[in-house]
Amino acid sequence: MTQSDMDATSPKYLRNKYAIVGVGETTYRRGSQESTRNLATWAINNALDDAGLEAADIDGMLSYSGNDSTMSPFVAGDLGIRLNFYMDVHGGGSSTEALIGIAMGVIEAGMCKTVAIFRSMNGYTQVRIGGTGARSAAPITGDQVHMRAYGWQSAGQMFAPTFLRHMYDYGTTSEQVAHVKMAHSKHASNNPKAFYKTRYTVEDVLNSRIICKPLHLLDCCVETDNATCIIVTRAERAKDMKQPLVQIRSVVGRCCKPRIDMHYQHGPISTVAGYYAKDILWPNAGVGPEEIDLTGSYDAFTFTTTLQLEDYGFCKKGEGGQYVSSGIIELGGKRPNNTSGGHLCEGYTHGMNMVIENVRQLRGNVDDSCPVGPNGKRQHTYDYREGGCRQVKDAELSANLGWAMPGTGSAMVMQRG
């Protein structure tokens, strides 16, 4: 066995060898009046412009969807991209980091050079993410009878037993997790792209109506229409590109709890997939939670953010509620989470916007309302009052914690080059 073969078995092999070189999105809207095909080409064009790349520079494409989008061949064809590799996979949350890992793998295998990953969805006007409309009307067959026949279908309904059991096991309160919405809404108020820019208080969340206990309306994410794109290539190639280098230190894709066919069979049910994913994420990254400057913990719900931060080790087991209500996760705090406003406020993208935001943060060039200097870069004030700055000062390391459901998660650590 040669040395290089042995290195390939080492978890450190690809650390910092790949980079995200372009990010882009459409507007976050309700009522896009556009096909998912049109949204996809819009977002990819923005990512190409961001990266300073042309169609001919892209030869790989990945997307994910759940019978609600347009496949890569149509999107690539529209943009004049000739593909050496593409794959459209089924899935929602936790796909972002997983597909970034796949992109690294196929480039490493020599199958292509640069991959554009997109997620295009009319999550409000066509196939609603909350599950009303098309998703509820779909036939109920086979294994789904064990769930949907019981009115157990939407994400909130499916995750509620985990959230309630966490309250029971550890004394977590609705008041604690409401701080996640408060923080993310604060961040969104400094994000011109965010669908909801209104700042909310903890009381606003607790006073909003119950959807499915323990979830109030404002514990739940927004449904929007949008597309998003992330471009991945070798760090070596990225060095000559337009944007400051953002390297991938470690990635975990769709890491699961046991019995993922119905994960509740294997407890503790108040523990989520991050419990397993952390043992891949941190050793491969060569850093731990303490060294991370900002997080992107998936916020399908306030509880989702909380439980993941806890199981990835940002606090002790059971102390997620205290962690998110301590001020740490707010801009100006020690380790802000979802500085774009995330799924609770910016828009729903199945995880893409949280990675895009952290790429911009690590570039030090997040798109807030701070003035643009003569060098084309924003002159960040680090004044986080409403309508102001949302750049995290000296952001060097970020962690994204993607969520599909309590039993499945993905994650990624990125580093400023």
Added chain:
Amino acid sequence: MLQGDYLGMRLTIEDVDKENLAFFQHCAQGDFRLQKGKKSGLFRYPPTTACPWTRDREYEWVSVEGKGTVHSYAEVHHAIQPAFRAHVPYMILLIDLDTQKGQPSEHEALRVVGNLLTAAGDFAPPEMIKTVGIGTRVRMVFKTVSDGFALPHWTIDEAAEQPANPWRYPE
């Protein structure tokens, strides 16, 4: 094939889906049966094509007592599926069966899903929902979908000793 309209929803189990077919057919006979792996001797839920502990594809259907304890739940106040709008609030219960609880490892259990119904098989009224939480003892009841097709559900076990204060989401 099993097929029927349940609360206005069309439910279908295809013939090739042998495991689910047998499961729901047994339920229609008022008999809650689970697959017991030949090698492991362990039950599993919901139906699977192999034993999650031994990957053994051999099994037999064995009757299991439909009694257990609420492990956790969802209490829906805003229905997503149109079929459930007339039934809010409703509870989705996750029940630890007494059978095989804590086996083969401490945090494992046969956690069986169902709605909280009255003993007569109707959706539980709000005043009944308010009495049920983590720790409540329940027994299984069946609700017919169509000829030969029924769903397992749960109701309060009147004969069991109940906890003084089952844990509920604080009001």
